[in-house]
Amino acid sequence: MRLDRxxxxxxxxxxxxxxFGVMLSVWGNPENSGICVSCFIENSAGALGxxxxxxxxxxxxxxxxxxLGAFGSALFRREFRSRGGSxxxxxxxxxxxxxxxxxxxxxxxxxxxxxxxxGDLTSLAGVAGLVVGVGCGLKxxxxxxxxxxxxxxxxxxxxxxxxxxxxxxxLLFIFISPSFLVASEKGSSxxxxxxxxxxxxGLTLGFAAQGSRFCIxxxxxxxxxxxxxxxxxxxxxxxxxxxxxxxxxTGRFNLGFAGQPGSHQEYIWSFLGMGLVGWLSVLIGGCPFxxxxxxGEGDSDAALVVAGMFLGGALVxxxxxxxxxxxxxxxxxxxxxxxxxxxxxxxILLRERE
Amino acid sequence: MKSxxxxxxxxxxxxxxxxxxxxxxxxxxxxxxxxxxxxxxxRELAAQARxxxxxxxxxxxxxxxxxxxxxxxxxxxxxxxxxxxxEAHGFILKGEILYRMGVLDGxxxxxxxxxxxxxxxxxxxxxxxxxxxxxxxxxxxxxPAQSAYRSSRSNPALKENLSNLNYLKSRxxxxxx
Numbered sequence: 194m195r196l197d198r199x200x201x202x203x204x205x206x207x208x209x210x211x212x213f214g215v216m217l218s219v220w221g222n223p224e225n226s227g228i229c230v231s232c233f234i235e236n237s238a239g240a241l242g243x244x245x246x247x248x249x250x251x252x253x254x255x256x257x258x259x260x261l262g263a264f265g266s267a268l269f270r271r272e273f274r275s276r277g278g279s280x281x282x283x284x285x286x287x288x289x290x291x292x293x294x295x296x297x298x299x300x301x302x303x304x305x306x307x308x309x310x311x312g313d314l315t316s317l318a319g320v321a322g323l324v325v326g327v328g329c330g331l332k333x334x335x336x337x338x339x340x341x342x343x344x345x346x347x348x349x350x351x352x353x354x355x356x357x358x359x360x361x362x363x364l365l366f367i368f369i370s371p372s373f374l375v376a377s378e379k380g381s382s383x384x385x386x387x388x389x390x391x392x393x394x395g396l397t398l399g400f401a402a403q404g405s406r407f408c409i410x411x412x413x414x415x416x417x418x419x420x421x422x423x424x425x426x427x428x429x430x431x432x433x434x435x436x437x438x439x440x441x442x443t444g445r446f447n448l449g450f451a452g453q454p455g456s457h458q459e460y461i462w463s464f465l466g467m468g469l470v471g472w473l474s475v476l477i478g479g480c481p482f483x484x485x486x487x488x489g490e491g492d493s494d495a496a497l498v499v500a501g502m503f504l505g506g507a508l509v510x511x512x513x514x515x516x517x518x519x520x521x522x523x524x525x526x527x528x529x530x531x532x533x534x535x536x537x538x539x540x541i542l543l544r545e546r547e
Numbered sequence: 548m549k550s551x552x553x554x555x556x557x558x559x560x561x562x563x564x565x566x567x568x569x570x571x572x573x574x575x576x577x578x579x580x581x582x583x584x585x586x587x588x589x590r591e592l593a594a595q596a597r598x599x600x601x602x603x604x605x606x607x608x609x610x611x612x613x614x615x616x617x618x619x620x621x622x623x624x625x626x627x628x629x630x631x632x633x634e635a636h637g638f639i640l641k642g643e644i645l646y647r648m649g650v651l652d653g654x655x656x657x658x659x660x661x662x663x664x665x666x667x668x669x670x671x672x673x674x675x676x677x678x679x680x681x682x683x684x685x686x687x688x689x690x691p692a693q694s695a696y697r698s699s700r701s702n703p704a705l706k707e708n709l710s711n712l713n714y715l716k717s718r719x720x721x722x723x724x
Contacts, residue, residue: 236723
């Protein structure tokens with residue numbers, strides 16, 4: 194391991210994500226959901242009136258912070274660049290199915306490891322699924338499945354500003370509360386850390402993650418490809434250690450399979466849900482968190498994934514796709530299978546053959 | 548690239564739209580407050596109406612429960628349930644009555660069916676919150692249910708009871724769902 198500047202940035206990002214991931218729960222977010230991009234998307238979609246589950250409606254300031262923090266970082270580091278134009282509709286659909294996979298597991302890859310470091314052993318099925326999914330995605334890339342290269346030429350000038358502008362608008366919504374914005378008064382969305390703390394944490398993590406390129410599925414991908422030489426391996430370890438220590442020191446570690454917060458025991462579907470997320474993340478270049486960060490640094494393809502994620506956040510609630518502690522509904526199982534249909538058919542159609 | 552006259556026109560109209568947007572946003576603020584207050588009131592009215600209606604519909608049941616006549620309360624509940632078979636409140640009351648009668652597995656099953664239909668019953672601040680009684684039920688029933696299941700894994704009733712208690716424990720623990 195060479196401790197250069199990039200390595201330090203990656204490790205710092207991992208530490209911050211692990212620390213704040215648990216601390217946000219201590220400060221008021223739901224248990225084991227201090228940071229969960231898919232939950233935040235579902236909550237925010239509800240707050241914007243895209244679904245009507247009265248227990249899941251709150252415009253999460255962390256989400257806004259991730260994008261605007263990444264935008265600020267990209268400007269600060271002179272890395273902001275409008276780019277895009279690679280298989281946009283496939284990416285949009287992938288964003289939708291990323292949320293489907295997360296909703297069936299109950300959590301995004303960050304929450305997966307937050308649950309794991311809180312002693313939730315049901316998350317192991319998700320860990321296995323994510324690793325296998327990333328491995329399959331890599332195999333696909335090696336065999337020529339390619340969405341095409343991002344190109345500054347293919348994206349109209351300034352198009353990369355649209356995602357930060359949209360999230361700037363959401364920031365205004367948070368502070369001026371327009372009449373159409375809804376906020377749950379009960380259920381998990383009524384549980385949240387104080388607004389300014391959530392926003393500050395989001396901005397900090399977005400800033401750090403843009404500079405370091407830290408991402409959960411990216412870490413797994415690099416470990417599979419490069420082993421111990423991968424900087425993201427050490428970022429991932431820093432994330433796990435920080436989250437574990439904070440969980441232990443705040444009395445949130447509860448080892449076991451049964452009765453864990455926001456979890457179910459349908460292991461096959463947890464495996465498949467996270468497998469779908471891992472596979473899609475490799476194809477589109479990052480987990481849901483990374484897509485938000487990339488959309489903040491001018492990647493309009495990532496912004497399309499984010500738009501797909503919002504549609505997913507709305508429909509997993511509206512179409513009874515999301516799993517609960519009671520298990521995975523039939524709609525969730527059908528949606529995951531449909532997601533694999535997209536992966537397989539997309540891989541066949543997008544594959545470059547010699 | 549040099550900016551020409553057309554660019555200047557575009558910048559001029561851009562400035563006008565920014566100002567117009569700001570003006571209309573500021574003007575909408577008082578209306579926004581009214582809309583939010585109206586919506587909050589509508590939600591509050593709907594919640595109170597539900598509370599009032601449920602209290603009225605299930606009054607014979609809760610009356611019998613308060614008098615300590617649990618068997619009578621169960622009979623009254625069956626009568627109400629024939630009219631409103633899918634109402635979560637009925638399952639929750641059944642759970643509470645069975646808990647009072649010491650039928651803990653039946654109580655857990657009732658609470659599970661009710662909470663799956665309406666998660667408000669597990670919330671701390673809900674008017675009909677049964678969080679305290681469910682917490683006691685889980686604490687009391689879970690250890691014996693686990694050992695009973697371990698000793699007879701093929702028994703479906705024991706398996707279902709353990710699954711119900713684990714579900715209740717998971718909902719008590721919170722999480723985002």
